[in-house]
Amino acid sequence: MATIAGTIRIGEATKASARISKRQLGGTLWQYVILVLFIGAGALGGNVSEHWFHHDGALPNWFIGAGVGGAFSIFALRSLVVWQLRKKLTKAGTPLDMPLQFKISANGLHYCVADIEKRAPWKVVSEVFHAKGYWIFLAQSEPWFAPDRLFANKEERCAFIAEALSYMSDAARARSKEAVKFAGGKP
Numbered sequence: 001m002a003t004i005a006g007t008i009r010i011g012e013a014t015k016a017s018a019r020i021s022k023r024q025l026g027g028t029l030w031q032y033v034i035l036v037l038f039i040g041a042g043a044l045g046g047n048v049s050e051h052w053f054h055h056d057g058a059l060p061n062w063f064i065g066a067g068v069g070g071a072f073s074i075f076a077l078r079s080l081v082v083w084q085l086r087k088k089l090t091k092a093g094t095p096l097d098m099p100l101q102f103k104i105s106a107n108g109l110h111y112c113v114a115d116i117e118k119r120a121p122w123k124v125v126s127e128v129f130h131a132k133g134y135w136i137f138l139a140q141s142e143p144w145f146a147p148d149r150l151f152a153n154k155e156e157r158c159a160f161i162a163e164a165l166s167y168m169s170d171a172a173r174a175r176s177k178e179a180v181k182f183a184g185g186k187p
Contacts, residue, residue, distance in 0.1 A: 001103060001104065001105040002103070002104040002159065002160045002163045002164075003101065003102065003103045003104075004100075004101070004102050004146060004150040004151060004160065005099070005100065005101045005102075005150065006099075006100055006147065006149070006150040007097045007098060007099055007100060008097075008098055008100040008113060008145065008147060034073060034076070034077060034080070035073045035074075035077065037073075038072055038073030038076065039073065042067070042068045042072070045068075095114075098113050098114040099112075099113070099114060100112070100113050100147075100150070102144070102146050102150075104160065104163050104164050104167070106167060107119075107121065108120050108121040108122050108124075108125070108167075109122075109125060109137060109139060109144060109164075111144045118139075118144070120137075120139035120140070120144075122167045122168055122169065122172075123169065124139050124140045125137055125138065125139050125164075125168055125172055126138045126139075126140075126141070126171075126172055126175060127172055127175040127176045127179075128161065128164055128165070128168070128172075128176045128179045129176060129178050129179060130178055130179070130182070133147060133148045133149070134146060134147055134148065135148070135157070135160075135161060135179070137164070146160070157182075158182060158183055158184065161179050161182055161183045162183035162184070164179075165179060165180060165183055
């Protein structure tokens, strides 16, 4: 049985996971308003740059500025969403850093964060992949995070992933090409 343990900070894995539930964050209207404002500001900046650089091309500058504004808004929104979530949870008395324990056994995955325990038999684990400092196990489409920093070294990470792969179905291993390669081809 392979086990890792440490702490995980609320919201730290949002860069690795695109999903944040509406229940946790409320409506998304404010996100769209901010996106439109950034795109508009970028477009206006692109249009103004025509005057600074004294060349004709307001329409291309507008599109370039809108693209830059849109890209910037994505990064700004991610930070705002995490900040909002942490603020809301702190206000409710929830600690931001929580103990995490992740076990792999022949029976399945066992994932404990603070006082919440989850178990998943191997038949529901559809794949494992790496994203931005985390090994992510999908258990019925729910991401379970194993932070790289909780492993002592690359060899320990490799052994952990290899053990997980050894219990996963052939179809799940086939979807987990990156993990299989990382583990040295060992299922």
